[in-house]
Amino acid sequence: MFSLKTISATIAAALLGAASFSPALAQDAPGEGTTVEMGRATWDTGWFHAEIYKQLLEELGYTVEGPTTLDNPPFYQAVAQGDMDLWVNGWFPLHNTYEDTFSSGAEKVGAVAEGGALEGYLVDQAAIEEFDIKTLEDFKRPEVKEAFDRNGDGKADLVACPPGWGCEVNIEHHLDAYDLRDHINPIKAGYSASMADAVAAYENGEHILFYTWTPNWTVNALVPGEDVMWIEVPEVDLPDMSLADAATLEGVEGCVEDPCTLGFPANDIVPVVNSEFLEQNPAVGALLEAVSIPLTDIFEQNAAMNAGEDDIEAQASAWIEENRDLVDGWLEEARAAAS
Known part of the structure; x- marks a missing residue:
């Protein structure tokens, strides 16, 4: 069964025409023409790493809508139904109580940070x-x-x-x-x-x-x-x-x-992704498996945010550039998965 999002992406690709296709572009930007509906948690201490993931998806060519701020129950229901594609704010085992809600249509992939989330x-x-x-x-x-x-x-x-x-x-x-x-x-x-x-x-x-x-x-x-x-x-x-x-x-x-x-x-901070979206976008799955962000870096941004430095988009961009060698390796893994 095709979702409306898949149909829209197919039509868009057809309208571009075969003459405009570039194998190099497809390899560098496997997400070109695909929109990601991204959620984020209501606690602002989770917004920094959500923004990092958003910008990494954009570097792969995806158009990212949001992230839309949602409470846990509506997000997990939405991601299971395909109304949301992913978020990176799962806390497990704390969120185990929602697995019955999302497990029929979504899954955990990779980890933002393992253990240490007290x-x-x-x-x-x-x-x-x-x-x-x-x-x-x-x-x-x-x-x-x-x-x-x-x-x-x-x-x-x-x-x-x-x-x-x-x-x-x-x-x-x-x-x-x-x-x-x-x-x-x-x-x-x-x-x-x-x-x-x-x-x-x-x-x-x-x-x-x-x-x-x-x-x-x-x-x-x-x-x-x-x-x-x-x-x-x-x-x-x-x-x-x-x-x-x-x-x-x-x-x-x-x-x-x-x-x-x-x-x-103690919890792992984990992405949760719609299964159909994941199957159609192997680059996203590979990216989520590859990425991890030190808790100390999240803590440092949270402290700065509390002190009034609340330009999260700029903070995420700066973190990506400061870790460019590592980030480029993650992106290459994602591109390889899509080729």
């Missing part, structure tokens, strides 16, 4: 010392709840995740698993704004409790081991307990214990 709960260093906080269980203590109650509802305030994010599922699960509903108030407003408010509160000497992930600007503004500490969960309890072993990690800098029972499995 998630967990952090508390300001002063509170760790004052109240001897080790785990979420400590937030059942009246004096701790009071110290972190910023809105007067009798519960400790936690900067959590907006609805639709994969981390929201795990946090909600934790609140029930550890019987914390009467003790912790999850703030689910826009994450960046909520964290900016938390940073301001910290700078005013208030105690803060927040969820974060890496790479993220938050661990630049509030450095684990200096300003804040990763705390543990009472015990690993996940919606999918087959991932339990990955939720305790050794050598987590700034954790209250080592090994550190973060309560979230």
Whole structure:
């Protein structure tokens, strides 16, 4: 079955005429005449590497529409149906809950970054010392709840995740698993704004409790081991307990214990691509298999973005040029796959 996109591309190629065909052009730009519908996540810390991939696709001759910013559920449904072709913001195993949605028409290909993408709960260093906080269980203590109650509802305030994010599922699960509903108030407003408010509160000497992930600007503004500490969960309890072993990690800098029972499995950041699109565009599959971006580079851009340097297109272009030899190798692999 042909999609409308495939038919449009076929018509466009026919209109160009045989006289205009250039074997060299086809080899250098295998995506010529093909439009890619690209998505990106709602968390802006994933936009930098999305822009890098967009520009690499354009170097292969593809016309890239977007990236369109989508929550997880609508993206995974759209990519399975062919309304979206790909994004590079999959977090696995965090997004395993969406596999039933997308696996019938889409698949994971390659990895932006493997491992090292951490998630967990952090508390300001002063509170760790004052109240001897080790785990979420400590937030059942009246004096701790009071110290972190910023809105007067009798519960400790936690900067959590907006609805639709994969981390929201795990946090909600934790609140029930550890019987914390009467003790912790999850703030689910826009994450960046909520964290900016938390940073301001910290700078005013208030105690803060927040969820974060890496790479993220938050661990630049509030450095684990200096300003804040990763705390543990009472015990690993996940919606999918087959991932339990990955939720305790050794050598987590700034954790209250080592090994550190973060309560979230370490994640790979992974592209997810429509299967029909992938079959028709082997250059894209080869590119996605080849590319990887150091977490430290993503972290550096996230910190700069938080400081007001928000020209993501220019930052991605600069990264590509700084890594031109590596990038050219990826592009050659993609072109070879299409020949």
